[in-house]
Structures are given as structure tokens and as C-alpha cells.
């Protein structure tokens with residue numbers, strides 16, 4: 001057994017997002033999407049019960065946030081990532097809700113009282129309904145509207161925020177909302193996708209300057225970066241293209257406006273001449289969602305990011321594993337990868353597991369179980385700490401991993 005030590009002051013924690021845990025986020029376009037007739041009919045056609053695909057009360061973390069942070073503290077975590085909901089803070093265009101700002105102030109005060117450094121995400125897939133009606137990020141005006149929202153949040157919540165994440169996974173949001181017709185507003189249009197991408201870039205760059213200037217706290221996006229490996233001679237060309245569009249297009253246009261890089265890592269792909277070859281090599285272990293598990297990819301990715309000379313934080317990395325049979329090893333193997341990257345000069349300063357608690361998994365509803373903590377949906381959303389969480393807690397306490 002070797003002890004793999006992590007740098008002093010390393011941040012250990014777990015991530016969540018507003019819509020996925022809070023419950024009753026009724027002013028959001030996601031709420032409307034979940035309740036739309038089209039969505040309900042599609043689910044029924046697939047033999048699924050729409051009841052299982054409404055976020056509803058989610059984990060009731062809108063009310064139970066202190067309990068959640070208290071559990072994080074008991075698991076020796078020293079950091080947390082939360083999302084705040086634009087749809088709550090600005091329920092009508094230009095009208096900011098003091099009540100909801102007070103609420104998030106209490107949430108962040110509670111995180112601080114439990115000894116957690118805070119990463120705060122301003123946009124995690126969902127939009128206020130009024131903004132959705134204007135086309136959300138398809139509309140250039142949204143760049144200024146997002147900056148105004150960020151400015152308001154900076155004034156009110158800046159003192160409790162240690163790290164800002166402007167927008168979660170702009171690549172996933174843009175592609176799923178505008179190209180693959182999966183997320184609201186379910187468009188399928190390449191020209192629109194580029195427009196959305198470019199507005200997301202502009203929105204980040206503008207908001208980041210405001211957040212930094214007003215709060216002096218570091219800012220990034222939470223980028224979903226994918227480990228892409230060329231397969232075969234002809235795969236090299238496709239690989240370059242995929243690398244550009246999946247990983248670098250947005251990053252290279254926003255990284256100058258980042259003080260650190262937030263990395264969400266889930267996927268490794270083999271790229272052949274004909275494009276992506278599913279999620280991974282077939283011999284890899286899979287998560288409950290059928291995603292291949294490929295910890296080595298994280299090391300490769302972190303090393304590629306060295307060239308930007310910015311601190312790196314893993315803002316998401318996690319596994320859907322209802323039986324908790326693979327999570328301990330999953331975390332361990334990914335941490336070995338992080339440690340190797342640090343040994344080769346990558347300036348990684350924190351690891352936030354996705355997710356602290358089981359939550360509403362967007363298109364898949366409550367089925368997938370990503371949590372370190374189980375939410376018992378049959379027993380009043382009771383929180384139950386999983387075994388893997390206690391193993392991760394040892395690493396968080398020791399600041400080293402036994403491997």
C-alpha cells in the first residue's frame with residue numbers, strides 16, 4: 001500500500017445543482033418541459049410512467065440544505081458546489097426576488113458554518129420561463145441579461161462565495177438544447193447551435209469580468225471535457241475535429257476570462273474514421289447508465305490543460321451505481337489519475353465528486369443513483385450515507401489516498 005499525498009489545502013467535496021435537488025423550481029423552463037404533453041406522451045410511448053420524470057420535490061434540499069451540509073461536514077469534506085436558480089432569483093424579467101436572495105444567503109451561510117468552501121454555479125441547464133420565451137441563449141440580449149443577473153448575485157452573495165462557476169457545461173447545454181432536441185427548447189439546428197454557443201461564450205466573458213471585479217473571487221465555467229482517443233490511422237483526422245468541437249472551441253474562447261478551470265469528467269471516446277465509437281472500449285466496466293469507466297482519461301485530460309497555466313479543479317466526476325458496488329473503486333481510480341497528473345505538473349487543487357446526494361437526473365428522472373448519500377424516496381427522502389462515502393471520507397480527512 002502506498003500513500004498518495006495530495007497538495008496542502010486540497011479541496012475535497014461534492015457537487016450538486018439547484019434544479020436537481022431543491023424541489024419545486026416551478027418558474028424554470030425545465031419544469032415546463034417535464035410537464036409538457038409532448039414529453040409525457042413520449043415517455044408513455046416508451047412504456048414509462050411520466051410520474052417518475054417530474055422533478056417535483058426533488059430532494060427537498062430547498063428546505064433540507066443544512067442537513068445536507070452537515071452530512072458533508074461529517075464526511076470530512078471541506079468544499080461544496082451548489083447551484084443557484086436564475087428562475088427563482090429573477091422570476092420576472094428585471095424583478096429580483098429579495099426573498100430568494102435571502103434564501104440563498106442562508107444556504108451559503110450554512111455551508112460556511114459547516115466549514116465548506118463554496119463553488120457557486122449561476123446557470124446549470126435551466127432558464128427562467130420568461131427568458132425561455134425570448135429564446136434564452138439563442139437571443140443575443142441574454143448576454144446582457146445574464147451579466148445583470150450575475151451582478152446582482154455578486155452584490156448579494158459574493159461574500160459567501162469562494163469560487164464562481166458561471167455556466168455549467170456549455171457544450172452539453174448547447175448541443176442538447178439546440179442540436180439533439182433533448183433539453184428545452186428541443187431545437188435541431190446547427191446554425192442555432194453555433195449562435196447559442198457564441199452567446200454562452202459572450203455571456204461568460206461578460207459575467208466573469210463583473211464577478212471578478214465586484215467580488216475578487218476566482219471564476220470559471222464548469223467545462224465538460226472528454227478524453228478522446230484516436231482509433232486507427234484514419235481516426236486521427238476525425239479525432240482532431242472532435243477535439244476541436246467537443247473540447248477546445250468554447251474553452252479557447254473563454255479561458256482568458258477564467259481564473260481557474262473547472263473540469264467535469266465523465267467520458268472517454270474512441271474516435272474512428274466514422275466518428276465516436278460509443279462511450280468507451282467494450283472491455284471497460286460500465287456504470288448503471290452504461291457509461292464506460294475510464295479513469296486514465298482524466299490524467300490525459302489534466303495534462304492537456306497544463307498549457308493554460310491555470311489552477312484546475314475537478315468540479316464533477318461521478319458514477320451512477322445504485323448498489324454502491326463500484327463507487328469506492330471508481331473514486332479511488334480517478335484519484336490515482338489526478339495524483340499522477342499532479343506528479344507531472346498539473347496544478348490540480350480540488351476534487352468534487354458528483355454528487356453529494358442522489359438527485360433528479362434530467363432526462364432519466366430519479367432512476368440513476370449518483371449520490372455519496374442515498375435518498376430513500378420511499379421513506380420521506382431520508383438521507384443514508386453509503387459505504388463508499390465513508391471510504392471517500394477517509395481520503396478527505398487524511399489528504400492522502402491509500403492505493
Ligand code: BGC
Pocket residue numbers: 017020168169172224264316354361362
Ligand atoms: C451534469 C449533471 C448531471 C451529471 C450526470 C453532468 O454532466 O452537470 O447535472 O447530473 O452530468 O449525468
